Amino acid sequence: MSLDVHPVLDALAKSRQSSDSMKTSTMTFAIFFGEGEGADWVRMRTRALAEKHPSRVIVFDASKGQDDRVVEPSKTRGEWIEIGVRGASPQELEAALTQLALHDAPVVLLWIAEALSADERFLVLAPRADTTICSTSVARTDERPLRDLSMFVERHPEIMIQDVAYLRLVAWQELVAEFFDEPACRRELLALRSVEVTAGSDAEMYYLLGWLASRLAWTPIDGQTFRAPGGNVRYTMIHDGPPRRLTKVVLSSEHASFTAAVHPEDQNAICLDVTGSTACPSRFAPLHTVDLASLVERAILARTRDPVFIESLAMAKAIIERHVG
Amino acid sequence: MPEAVATVSTDGKAENPLRTGMQSERISDPCSLVFFGASGDLFKRMLLPAVYSLRLHGVMPNDFAIVGVSRTEYSDDDFRAYCKEQLEQFAPADQKPQGAMWDDFAKRLFYVTGEFDDHKCFGSLAKCLADNEKNLGTKGNRLFYLSTPPSVFPAIIECLQEADLNQQQEGWARIIVEKPFGTDLTSARALQTAVEKVFPENKVYRIDHYLGKEPVQDIMALRFANTIFEPVWNRNYVDSIQITAAEQLGVELRGGYYDNAGALRDMIQNHVMNLLALVAMEPPSSSDADAIRNEKYKVLESITPPEHAKVPEMSARGQYGAGAINGKPVIAYRQEPDVNPNSNTETFASVRLEVENWRWAGVPFYLRSGKRLAKKNSEIAVTFKPIPHRIYGERTDTIEPDVLVMKIQPDEGVAMRFSAKVPGMKAHIRSVFMDFNYGTGFGVQSPPAYERLIGDAMRGDQTLFTRWDAVERAWEIVMPVLDAWQNTKDLTFPNYASGSQGPESAFKLFPGWRPL
Numbered sequence: 001m002s003l004d005v006h007p008v009l010d011a012l013a014k015s016r017q018s019s020d021s022m023k024t025s026t027m028t029f030a031i032f033f034g035e036g037e038g039a040d041w042v043r044m045r046t047r048a049l050a051e052k053h054p055s056r057v058i059v060f061d062a063s064k065g066q067d068d069r070v071v072e073p074s075k076t077r078g079e080w081i082e083i084g085v086r087g088a089s090p091q092e093l094e095a096a097l098t099q100l101a102l103h104d105a106p107v108v109l110l111w112i113a114e115a116l117s118a119d120e121r122f123l124v125l126a127p128r129a130d131t132t133i134c135s136t137s138v139a140r141t142d143e144r145p146l147r148d149l150s151m152f153v154e155r156h157p158e159i160m161i162q163d164v165a166y167l168r169l170v171a172w173q174e175l176v177a178e179f180f181d182e183p184a185c186r187r188e189l190l191a192l193r194s195v196e197v198t199a200g201s202d203a204e205m206y207y208l209l210g211w212l213a214s215r216l217a218w219t220p221i222d223g224q225t226f227r228a229p230g231g232n233v234r235y236t237m238i239h240d241g242p243p244r245r246l247t248k249v250v251l252s253s254e255h256a257s258f259t260a261a262v263h264p265e266d267q268n269a270i271c272l273d274v275t276g277s278t279a280c281p282s283r284f285a286p287l288h289t290v291d292l293a294s295l296v297e298r299a300i301l302a303r304t305r306d307p308v309f310i311e312s313l314a315m316a317k318a319i320i321e322r323h324v325g
Numbered sequence: 326m327p328e329a330v331a332t333v334s335t336d337g338k339a340e341n342p343l344r345t346g347m348q349s350e351r352i353s354d355p356c357s358l359v360f361f362g363a364s365g366d367l368f369k370r371m372l373l374p375a376v377y378s379l380r381l382h383g384v385m386p387n388d389f390a391i392v393g394v395s396r397t398e399y400s401d402d403d404f405r406a407y408c409k410e411q412l413e414q415f416a417p418a419d420q421k422p423q424g425a426m427w428d429d430f431a432k433r434l435f436y437v438t439g440e441f442d443d444h445k446c447f448g449s450l451a452k453c454l455a456d457n458e459k460n461l462g463t464k465g466n467r468l469f470y471l472s473t474p475p476s477v478f479p480a481i482i483e484c485l486q487e488a489d490l491n492q493q494q495e496g497w498a499r500i501i502v503e504k505p506f507g508t509d510l511t512s513a514r515a516l517q518t519a520v521e522k523v524f525p526e527n528k529v530y531r532i533d534h535y536l537g538k539e540p541v542q543d544i545m546a547l548r549f550a551n552t553i554f555e556p557v558w559n560r561n562y563v564d565s566i567q568i569t570a571a572e573q574l575g576v577e578l579r580g581g582y583y584d585n586a587g588a589l590r591d592m593i594q595n596h597v598m599n600l601l602a603l604v605a606m607e608p609p610s611s612s613d614a615d616a617i618r619n620e621k622y623k624v625l626e627s628i629t630p631p632e633h634a635k636v637p638e639m640s641a642r643g644q645y646g647a648g649a650i651n652g653k654p655v656i657a658y659r660q661e662p663d664v665n666p667n668s669n670t671e672t673f674a675s676v677r678l679e680v681e682n683w684r685w686a687g688v689p690f691y692l693r694s695g696k697r698l699a700k701k702n703s704e705i706a707v708t709f710k711p712i713p714h715r716i717y718g719e720r721t722d723t724i725e726p727d728v729l730v731m732k733i734q735p736d737e738g739v740a741m742r743f744s745a746k747v748p749g750m751k752a753h754i755r756s757v758f759m760d761f762n763y764g765t766g767f768g769v770q771s772p773p774a775y776e777r778l779i780g781d782a783m784r785g786d787q788t789l790f791t792r793w794d795a796v797e798r799a800w801e802i803v804m805p806v807l808d809a810w811q812n813t814k815d816l817t818f819p820n821y822a823s824g825s826q827g828p829e830s831a832f833k834l835f836p837g838w839r840p841l
Contacts, residue, residue, distance in 0.1 A: 024761060171383065177343035178387065186341055215342050266425035272387065280462060283387045284429040286380065308346040 003066060003092040005099050008081055015079075025078060027108050027300070028101040029055040032093075032125065034113025034139065035062045035086070042112055042138070045292035047080070052297065054078040056102050060085045060093060062113070062121075090124040097128055106130040108300055114139040117152040126159050133299045135164040135292075137244045141201035143320050150317035153310065162299035165203035165244065166309050168290050170298070172246055172260065173211060175270060175285055179251070179258040185278045189216060190230040191253040198238040198248035205237045208249065210316030211308070220315075220322040237323075245290075262287065353783035354496075355388035356466035357457050359450065361441060361481055362473035363393025363404070367503070369411040371534075372472060375775040377412055378420050380430055384780045388462035392435045392453055394446065404436035433461060441473060442480035447488035454490070465496025468782055472503050479519040486523040501530040501782050504595055505586070506791075509807060510800040517793055530782045530790040535596040537774030537781075537789055540737040540763065544603045544705070545617075547731065547739060554729070555608070557709065559684045564710045564726060568600050570694040570703045570733075571841050573650050575823070576672070580663035588642075588674035589803055589810070592694035598625065598799040599791065601690055604705050604731075605680050614788040618795065625798040627682040636809040641830035643673030644815070645697040648823030655697065655823045669814045672696045673821060675831045676806060691835045697823040700841040703733035708837070717746070717754055725756045730839075738762035 031046055043059070050057045055078040064084030081100065085093060101107050109129035116122050116134060126132045136145035149163060180186045195212060197205045212218065218226035218233060226233040241247040241262075248261040256276030263269040263284070272283045358376065360368055379385045393404055409431065412422045422430070435453050439446020457463045469485065471478050482500070485491050491498050502520065507513025520529055535541060548554055557563070570592050576583040583591065602621035609616040631639045646657040659666050673695030680690060709727040717724070728742040740760045747753040781789055821828040826841055 173343070173347065174383075177341055177347065180341050180343055189342065212343075215345060263425040268381075269425035269429070271425075281460065283462075284425055285387045286383050286426055288381065288383045306346075 003083070003085060003088045003096050005083070005096045008083065008100065012079060012081075024054045025056060025102055025105050026053045027055045027106045028097075029053075029057045029078075029108050029110070030097055030101075030125070030129065031057065031059045031110045032113060032121070033059065033061045033063060034115075034119075042292065046110065046296070049293040049296055050078050050080065052293075053300070055108075056100070056105075057081065058097065058100050059083065060088075060096070062086055062088075090120045093121055094124045094128060097125060108133065110134075110296060112138055114145065116145065116148045117155070118148065126156070126161070130160065131300060131303070132159060132161045133164060133296055134161065135244075137165040137201040137203040141239075141243050143202040143206060143324055146203045146206055146313075146316060147320055150313050153313060160303075160305060162302060162306075162309070163203075163207075163313070164292065164295045164299065165201075166207045166312065167295040167298050168204060168244065169207055169211065169246065171270075171285075171287055171290060172208065172249060175260045175272060176212075176249060176251070176258075179260075179272070179274065182278070185256070185258075185274070188253040188256050188258075188278060190228075191255070192216075192228070192233050192251055193231065193254060194234045194236070194250075194252045196236045196238065196248070196250040196252075197246070198240050199246040200239070200241040200243040201245075202237075202239075204244065204246045206316040206319055207312055208246065209235055209237070209319055210314075211312040213319065214308070214311040214315040220319045223323040260285075352384055353386050353780070353785075354466050355386045355462055355464045356468055356496075356783060357390040357392060357454050357463045358779075358783075359392045359394060359454070359467060359469045361394045361469065361471050361477075363436070364395040364397035364399070364407075365472060367472045368393070370415050371773070371775045372470065372779070373408055373411055374416040374420070375773060375779055377416060377422070377430060378773075378776050379780055381420055381426060385783070388464070390433045390435060390454075390457040390461050390463050392437060392450065392457075394437045394439065394441075394450060396438070396440060398438045399436045401435050405431045405434045408434055441477040442484060444484060444487060447484040447490065451488045451490055465493045467493070467496070467498045468501065469499070470501045470503075470779075475503070475505055475508075475516075478502065478516060482519050482523050491523045497528070497785070498524070499528045499530060499782060499785070500524050501532050501779075501790075504531070504533050505590060506531050506595075506796050507800065508586070508590060510797070510804050513796060513800050517797070521793075526793060527787070529793070530778075530787060531793070531796060532778055533595050533599060533791055534774040534778065536599055536791070537776075537778040538733065539772070540731070540733040541600065541603065542789070543737070543739075543763070544600070544731055548604075549608055558707075560686055560688045562709055563685075563688050564708045565689050565691065565835075565837065566601075566604060566708070567691040567706045567835070567838060568597055568604070568693070568704075569706075569839070569841070570597055570600075571698040571700060571827075572696050573698060573701045573824075575645070575655065575658065575697050576661050576664065578662070580661045583672075584664045584668055584670050587670040587810075588672055588694050588696070589676075589807055593674050593676060593692055594799050594803045595791070595796075597692045597694055598802070600705055600733075601678070601680075601692065602795070604707070605685055605690070607684070612788070614786060614790075615792075617788055618792045622792065622795045622798065623682075624680055625795055625802065627680045627685075628678050628798075628802050629681060630802045631676075631678075631805045633805050633809060636806050639677045639834075640806050640809075641673075641675040641828060641834045642671035642810055642815060643695065643821045643828030643831065644668070644670065644818040645672050645695075645821055645823045646819030648697065648825060650697065650824045657819050657823070658697070659819065669810075669818065671810060671815075673698075673827050673831065674806075675827070675834055676803075677834060678802070689835075691838070693827065693831060693838065695821075695827050698841055699824055699826055701735055702841050704839075705731040705733070706839055707731075717744075717752055722754045724754055728839075732762075736762050 057080045059082040062085050065086050066084050070082040107129045109132045111134045136149050180189050197208050199205045218228045221227045251258045256278045259273045260270050263271050268287050270285045270287050274280050409422045437449045507516050602624045605624045606620040609620045644658050658672050659668055675693040678690045707729045711726050724744055730740040732738045738761045742756050742758050744754050745757045
């Protein structure tokens with residue numbers, strides 16, 4: 001069986017000749033959907049992104065046969081190509097990407113599938129991309145994709161990879177950091193005794209703990225405890241709320257407690273509360289840019305490996321090993 | 326482990342280790358924003374929606390307060406209701422006031438009623454700000470925004486000083502001054518004297534909303550984020566540069582203001598002069614505010630103001646008569662509400678200037694701005710020199726010079742005109758346009774200018790605000806023309822029909838104007 005992309009190339013050439021408007025392209029945006037992962041909501045969000053950053057979008061959909069082929073060259077600002085790739089070999093996929101990619105524009109790969117390092121197709125496509133974006137909480141809600149990603153990153157330090165599940169935490173990281181901007185509150189960082197994280201999937205929880213631990217020199221010693229410079233810190237993960245959404249973070253010391261939680265009646269607002277010795281009036285913060293399109297855009301614009309992400313991922317893996325085994 | 330972790334210390338003086346390596350942009354310090362003229366048109370249409378949008382997008386700090394000051398009598402609750410009503414009307418559909426974010430925003434809105442020269446009013450303002458510091462954690466940081474008629478700027482500034490609101494033991498005090506900064510060189514200097522007595526230059530943000538527009542910022546990106554333009558960006562390759570700011574609109578409801586201002590003051594002295602500086606400046610050493618503003622100033626410094634005797638040959642003015650815009654009849658300027666029926670005010674101004682430096686010697690810069698013209702169109706067109714030797718094209722072909730157009734509004738983007746061979750056996754050459762639109766190139770709306778500028782002022786970034794030396798120099802450049810025009814009545818007024826390309830005199834000044 002071979003993956004023939006010539007009909008697609010012909011359709012693109014015809015469309016370019018008949019179109020009277022100039023095309024602007026910022027990238028080739030290759031999206032791979034694994035078997036059973038062709039979620040429509042991901043398609044919708046990536047369309048929004050392709051509108052903002054005009055691209056040649058190539059959707060490889062492993063849930064569809066090769067007769068399913070769509071070319072929409074001028075409907076959106078860029079070009080939208082969908083190809084069913086059920087049963088296609090990794091080499092055929094690589095050849096298809098090479099043929100269809102725009103010259104002189106970077107290739108961004110968005111990988112929406114359960115496996116990473118265990119999937120030969122990923123191992124072949126990722127090195128072809130300038131930026132690879134995965135999501136460790138889109139196909140499963142447990143810790144396995146995160147463990148898989150950390151192994152891949154260890155083995156392939158040369159590949160520029162980003163995880164949407166980590167990028168989703170940026171707004172939360174900012175808010176948690178803000179608690180400790182005041183010198184009086186900063187002292188409490190060394191005196192923290194417990195951390196509680198609530199989310200609908202594991203990846204976000206492990207990432208938040210991994211980020212905190214890597215910043216504060218904490219080391220996981222068992223499935224519930226970090227060893228920290230000022231004493232042990234107990235951690236709790238609560239599975240609650242919709243998948244891929246962090247809903248609450250509580251940091252407590254002996255004297256104070258810092259809580260950031262999604263507003264019960266407004267999903268776009270986070271309530272910030274500090275009680276105890278450093279208490280201050282409750283505040284609100286907007287929860288913005290956590291939709292997939294914004295997160296993928298952030299990944300595309302980053303261009304370099306974020307060392308904090310790499311360190312948080314390594315620490316998340318260490319926590320998983322103590323927590324799950 | 327990351328190195329930064331070692332910096333955690335018990336004395337609380339170390340940097341916040343959670344911020345180490347964080348790639349997100351720091352938002353502003355906690356602060357109070359004080360809007361003078363909060364019952365006015367600018368506040369409700371532009372400033373309030375901009376501030377609310379900044380809040381929804383996480384650009385505002387979480388500890389903030391907004392204080393409106395105006396003559397209209399409101400309680401805090403009245404003001405909150407007023408703001409909600411205005412946001413319902415003027416905010417974009419996805420930013421209407423609702424939910425927990427609006428409730429929190431509303432709680433942080435306050436109002437002080439009073440005259441702008443009434444010391445009691447400023448006493449109430451001082452108390453309100455002190456209460457906010459205590460209750461809302463605004464940390465003594467204050468940003469004052471003068472969105473009132475310019476005539477009351479000096480009184481407000483003086484009262485701020487007398488109420489001791491211009492300096493803080495802890496925190497900062499900054500001031501945003503709306504344009505126009507003066508009505509001529511003398512009044513601008515007088516206003517500056519009032520300002521500098523109270524606020525040092527690094528706390529003064531002279532706003533020209535034009536500079537906050539994305540395409541204006543794109544001028545610098547085009548020039549300094551590419552290598553292909555810089556080698557030809559000089560007198561060796563450039564024949565002329567024309568800068569246009571054309572409007573279809575008339576004076577609308579601003580007849581009273583406009584009749585005392587005119588196109589030269591309203592547009593050329595500020596917006597258009599800023600565009601000239603951006604297009605002609607040398608590459609700055611960095612993106613630092615003063616590095617950029619130094620280079621912009623040097624351009625203006627290199628322009629010799631026209632000699633009085635040469636004003637007629639270096640400028641052209643016009644005033645619109647009746648005509649038609651988009652097929653609909655419109656009245657003449659002199660018939661507009663609040664306009665003197667014998668007005669000598671120009672609604673069209675055009676000037677030829679030269680930037681006398683190594684890069685631009687001998688290259689004319691043509692500036693024009695007008696109301697009730699054929700089309701709304703703001704752009705900078707760089708016309709390159711003709712080819713030195715012709716080897717291509719049939720005898721009858723005209724080989725047009727290349728033109729690079731930076732389109733500012735309404736179709737933001739960049740266009741390039743160059744010559745190409747017509748397919749066929751013969752060697753016909755014709756001009757083709759390659760057209761890039763930000764609107765269709767990047768499918769996203771640029772953030773409104775006020776949003777960008779208020780956000781920058783909160784963060785203390787003065788890059789997109791005009792420094793006093795540049796304001797003063799721009800007035801010095803236009804003053805001879807302004808004086809000449811004020812001292813001689815133009816008997817030909819009205820001299821262009823609404824909906825036309827402008828007065829004939831503009832085409833005598835420069836026949837090469839690109840059609841609108």
